[in-house]
Amino acid sequence: NLVLCCKGIPQTLAAFGLQSFLDEAGCKLVFYLHRVARGVSLSTTCLLSGFQAIKLCPSISRWMDFHIRSPQCIVFSCFLCWVLHFMVNIPIARYVTGPTNSKNMSIENVYRYCSSYLSGILFSITAVIFLFTDGMCLALMLCSSISMVLVLHRHKQRVQHIRSSCLSPRTSHETRATHTILILVSMFVSFHALATILSYWIIRLQNPSQCLRSISVLVASGFPT
Numbered sequence: 001n002l003v004l005c006c007k008g009i010p011q012t013l014a015a016f017g018l019q020s021f022l023d024e025a026g027c028k029l030v031f032y033l034h035r036v037a038r039g040v041s042l043s044t045t046c047l048l049s050g051f052q053a054i055k056l057c058p059s060i061s062r063w064m065d066f067h068i069r070s071p072q073c074i075v076f077s078c079f080l081c082w083v084l085h086f087m088v089n090i091p092i093a094r095y096v097t098g099p100t101n102s103k104n105m106s107i108e109n110v111y112r113y114c115s116s117y118l119s120g121i122l123f124s125i126t127a128v129i130f131l132f133t134d135g136m137c138l139a140l141m142l143c144s145s146i147s148m149v150l151v152l153h154r155h156k157q158r159v160q161h162i163r164s165s166c167l168s169p170r171t172s173h174e175t176r177a178t179h180t181i182l183i184l185v186s187m188f189v190s191f192h193a194l195a196t197i198l199s200y201w202i203i204r205l206q207n208p209s210q211c212l213r214s215i216s217v218l219v220a221s222g223f224p225t
Contacts, residue, residue: 002084003041003224004036011218013219024097032093039085039133041224042192047146049185053144056151088133091126100190127200133219134196138189145185151177191223 010030013021022030051074096114156174198216205212 001224002033002037002223006030007031007217008221015214019150020075022114026094028093031096031114032089035089035092036082036085038220039089040081042134042137043081043085045188046082046140048074049141049144049148051077053147054108056148073179088129131196138192141185141188145181147176148181152181188223191219195220196221 012020152174156172195216197214198219202212202216
């Protein structure tokens with residue numbers, strides 16, 4: 001919800017022709033909250049997927065006493081995600097300004113209502129950090145999803161002889177769960193990877209088209225929606 005509000009509402013106002021409706025403090029707050037919310041959404045989705053994969057693996061789950069400790073682990077991990085992204089995204093609040101102060105590399109090209117004076121070196125360092133963290137989250141999501149699918153597939157094979165005598169045409173629970181996992185991970189990876197590529201591409205362009213900007217906003221809001 002925070003991702004959609006911080007990105008969708010200002011973008012909608014800008015699309016209706018409103019200009020300079022955010023001052024410098026407003027731009028800093030909107031961009032900072034959006035980046036924090038996006039990072040927390042990305043991280044917690046991956047963490048919850050990892051916890052779910054651990055719970056589906058009986059040997060690891062019993063070894064860690066995970067069924068008892070999992071609520072505390074999940075709450076503590078989500079809290080750490082918030083703290084981490086509040087700290088990592090401080091440069092965003094520092095370098096974002098109002099739309100009239102755009103100097104060099106303008107984020108106004110993306111949002112049309114705020115700008116930034118990130119230098120080339122600073123932009124490259126920030127982009128590498130965010131690309132690395134996003135890549136780690138996507139890799140964790142893929143690994144945990146693949147492990148869950150394999151566990152469900154092995155379980156389905158073990159109980160296949162029990163269900164072979166059942167004449168019910170309903171799809172098995174394992175098959176439905178596997179479909180859900182595959183849909184979730186494919187949407188997760190596709191939306192986030194494409195949004196990252198489009199954002200980097202638009203910022204690097206001198207004068208991106210309005211159509212490309214709109215597509216970037218739509219893709220970035222796809223998975224949170």
